[in-house]
Amino acid sequence: MDMILAADENIFSSQIQSIIIHLLSTIFSALVISVGLVVSTEISGYNLETMYYPVNKVTCTCDCWDGYFRGKFPRGHYKIFYFNYEQSIIILLCILLFYGELLRKFLFKIIFNRELILLLLIPSVYSNFYGIWSIINYINDQDYDRMLKSQSYFSLTELIATFIFYQCLTMKSRIPSWLIYFLCTISCLHIFLAFGELNLDQMGRNFALVLSDIISLIWIIIMLIKNPRLKPNLRTTSIWLFVALCLWLFYHFVCQFREENGNYL
Structure with missing residues (x-):
């Protein structure tokens, strides 16, 4: 009986460690993506002139595509993908990475295990x-x-x-x-x-x-x-x-x- 309880405690402890590692890896991945976006923007030519075309958050309109992350390059017209890189997008990245990795592990256990x-x-x-x-x-x-x-x-x-x-x-x-x-x-x-x-x-x-x-x-x-x-x-x-x-x-x-x-x- 004691051996069974000890085994259960070890399993539960390992699961808690797995959760902590999963959370930390999610946060770290989101930060790496964030740093990559910011650094690539600086390299591509970000300067104050690119901020002359901000998104109007009240009317949900913008005179360009993305005046920040396009840097000095032409902005074009309609794009199939668009986001403003603000603080909330880091939260969304963490959510997507967290649940996406959970789904991958779940499918892996069913298909391969x-x-x-x-x-x-x-x-x-x-x-x-x-x-x-x-x-x-x-x-x-x-x-x-x-x-x-x-x-x-x-x-x-x-x-x-x-x-x-x-x-x-x-x-x-x-x-x-x-x-x-x-x-x-x-x-x-x-x-x-x-x-x-x-x-x-x-x-x-x-x-x-x-x-x-x-x-x-x-x-x-x-x-x-x-x-x-x-x-x-x-x-x-x-x-x-x-x-x-x-x-x-x-x-x-x-x-x-x-x-x-x-x-x-």
């Missing part, structure tokens, strides 16, 4: 990338007050739930009961919040987003049936209900989407 059990995580890929694409658009639109906090809440909890479910599916030895309870708490909370909107026009979208949570709950039910020792007692149930209540209150009072006039969506 043949870990077919991970196919259960495919709905999570959709919900995670739907959420992160929404965040990218909200940052791009500078919609920080109405929708960004709500979507960040869902995206972060979805990422945590996906990580926990991944751990449960790949863990070879005994699965810690708290992982199952935490996964159940987040999944139930997602379903409750998604269908609590009572917006029939978005019920189809909401179902697609919580499909991963439904799969997680089905897996949890199967695990509890197969392993009676995992069934929580009254005290454990009360603790996780309290955790769910705290998460719900945090969303309701801090992160919930509100229209400018104060009405809920």
Whole structure:
């Protein structure tokens, strides 16, 4: 028993180290790209004259293509790709690199390592990338007050739930009961919040987003049936209900989407 617990602790510790390395490598890659863009701009002939054609952030117009990163060279007309390199673009780079690398590792494990059990995580890929694409658009639109906090809440909890479910599916030895309870708490909370909107026009979208949570709950039910020792007692149930209540209150009072006039969506 002690050997099994020690093995679980070593696995969990290695996973934490992997997460830290992944975060640091994402930040480092974004900084390298940032430095490369700035240095290449200086080499290409950046000077104050190139700033005479700024983008009008109010009317969303520009007399050129990109007056900063084109330097002294002709700017041309319509381009299929355009961005202003500001502080927010560094955040977007980190987001794209972070999730892109996660997706690469996920596909690698399925295709090359043949870990077919991970196919259960495919709905999570959709919900995670739907959420992160929404965040990218909200940052791009500078919609920080109405929708960004709500979507960040869902995206972060979805990422945590996906990580926990991944751990449960790949863990070879005994699965810690708290992982199952935490996964159940987040999944139930997602379903409750998604269908609590009572917006029939978005019920189809909401179902697609919580499909991963439904799969997680089905897996949890199967695990509890197969392993009676995992069934929580009254005290454990009360603790996780309290955790769910705290998460719900945090969303309701801090992160919930509100229209400018104060009405809920």
